[in-house]
Amino acid sequence: MAEANQLKPTESELEILQILWKKGSCTVRDVHEILEKNKDSGYTTTLKLMQIMHEKGLVSRDTSSKTHIYQALQNQEKTQQHLVNKMIDNVFNGSAARMVMQALGNHTTSKDEINAIKEYLDQLSKK
Amino acid sequence: MAEANQLKPTESELEILQILWKKGSCTVRDVHEILEKNKDSGYTTTLKLMQIMHEKGLVSRDTSSKTHIYQALQNQEKTQQHLVNKMIDNVFNGSAARMVMQALGNHTTSKDEINAIKEYLDQLSKK
DNA sequence: TTGCATCTACGAATAGATTCGTATATTTGA
DNA sequence: TCAAATATACGAATCTATTCGTAGATGCAA
Numbered sequence: 321m322a323e324a325n326q327l328k329p330t331e332s333e334l335e336i337l338q339i340l341w342k343k344g345s346c347t348v349r350d351v352h353e354i355l356e357k358n359k360d361s362g363y364t365t366t367l368k369l370m371q372i373m374h375e376k377g378l379v380s381r382d383t384s385s386k387t388h389i390y391q392a393l394q395n396q397e398k399t400q401q402h403l404v405n406k407m408i409d410n411v412f413n414g415s416a417a418r419m420v421m422q423a424l425g426n427h428t429t430s431k432d433e434i435n436a437i438k439e440y441l442d443q444l445s446k447k
Numbered sequence: 448m449a450e451a452n453q454l455k456p457t458e459s460e461l462e463i464l465q466i467l468w469k470k471g472s473c474t475v476r477d478v479h480e481i482l483e484k485n486k487d488s489g490y491t492t493t494l495k496l497m498q499i500m501h502e503k504g505l506v507s508r509d510t511s512s513k514t515h516i517y518q519a520l521q522n523q524e525k526t527q528q529h530l531v532n533k534m535i536d537n538v539f540n541g542s543a544a545r546m547v548m549q550a551l552g553n554h555t556t557s558k559d560e561i562n563a564i565k566e567y568l569d570q571l572s573k574k
Numbered sequence: 575t576t577g578c579a580t581c582t583a584c585g586a587a588t589a590g591a592t593t594c595g596t597a598t599a600t601t602t603g604a
Numbered sequence: 605t606c607a608a609a610t611a612t613a614c615g616a617a618t619c620t621a622t623t624c625g626t627a628g629a630t631g632c633a634a
Contacts, residue, residue, distance in 0.1 A: 330621060334537055342540075348581085365623050367582070372621090386581060386630055397549070403538050404550045410461060411530050413469075417560040420547050421567050422524070423531045433544040434568055440548050441565055445558065457591060475611085492593050494612070499591090513600055513611060 326378055326394055327402040332369055333378060337399070340379065340392035347387050453505055453521055454529040459496055460505060464526070467506065467519035474514050 329337060339351050352366040370390055373379045382389040412419040424434070456464060466478050479493040497517055500506045509516040539546040551561070 331537070332622070338537075338540065361622080362624060363580095364582090364625075368584085368623080369621095371583080383582095388582080400538055400546075400549050403534065404546060407530065407534055408550065410458070410465070411527055413465065415560070416550050416556050417563050419527075419531060420550060420564055422527050423535060423543050423547060424568070424571060429543050429571075431572065433542070434572055436544050437547055438565065438568055441551070441561055441568075444551060444556075445561055459592070488592080489594060490610095491595080491612095495593075495614085496591090498613080510612095515612080 326376060327399055328406075329373075329378060329394070329399070333373055336366075336369060336373065337378065337392055337394060337396075340390060341396045345389050345391050347389055349387075351390070453503060454526055455533075456500075456505060456521070456526070460500055463493075463496060463500065464505065464519055464521060464523075467517060468523045472516050472518050474516055476514075478517070 335355060336351055339354050340346055343350065348367045348370055349363070351370065352363050355361070355366060370379065370381075374381050374390070378392070378394050379390045380393050381391075408414060408416050408419050412422070424437075462482060463478055466481050467473055470477065475490070475494050475497055478497065479490050482488070482493060497506065497508075501508050501517070505519070505521050506517045507520050508518075535541060535543050535546050539549070551564075
């Protein structure tokens with residue numbers, strides 16, 4: 321039950337999780353400097369968000385030195401899975417295919433990507 | 448600018464839009480009876496939500512008779528497009544392919560659906 | 575050592591979404 | 605006809621997310 325909540329992070333939390341998933345371990349300042357590129361909120365805002373995420377159990381933190389170090393506790397793939405399934409249900413009436421087509425249709429996709437998907441589908445059919 | 452906001456309906460608004468997109472025209476009661484199956488909130492809650500959606504321009508309403516009749520003004524495909532693109536960016540770091548694979552991997556997809564997607568990809572490659 | 579920069583903690587303001595209670599008007603059926 | 609059912613309107617409570625200011629602690633450099 322605790323986990324179920326965490327699978328649906330807020331938008332701000334997701335932005336931070338993205339960074340932690342990519343970087344591994346980060347200080348608040350690390351995260352904040354990356355966030356600043358796309359939005360302009362203060363340092364203490366980022367700090368507060370990460371503190372809340374820690375309370376919720378979304379991240380772990382190492383407080384052994386003055387500057388705390390954070391890591392994502394939430395599993396990236398599980399979170400992605402949960403969010404994508406939710407979107408299929410809520411936005412595409414349960415049809416994964418429709419979502420996929422919508423996604424590939426507009427969001428300019430390279431040929432390499434398309435081929436990768438084709439291969440993936442072939443493997444999927446074999447089962 | 449007005450439209451840009453509407454492309455991102457809240458979760459409750461999206462639930463209602465889904466119903467309106469499917470049914471076409473609905474009264475508040477129509478919508479509420481469908482919503483009730485999956486959640487338990489009062490009738491006046493649904494009413495209020497739909498009134499707010501009308502204020503925002505998400506729906507039109509015909510008030511010629513006592514019981515008002517609502518219709519979606521928001522375009523379904525545009526909304527889907529917007530939401531799916533947003534998810535690709537926010538959750539999958541901009542990789543449509545990764546999202547597609549994640550979507551098809553778990554969300555049990557029928558062979559028919561997979562074949563439909565394959566055909567779609569073939570057409571896409573030809574361009 | 576002392577002052578400046580940097581860090582955490584925390585309370586509180588703000589904004590938006592959601593929910594419901596109540597008042598009031600209209601319809602309808604016994 | 606008139607009482608019950610059903611509609612809308614609307615204010616307000618509640619909840620959550622986001623934001624920031626300020627206070628106090630710590631580290632560092634001149």
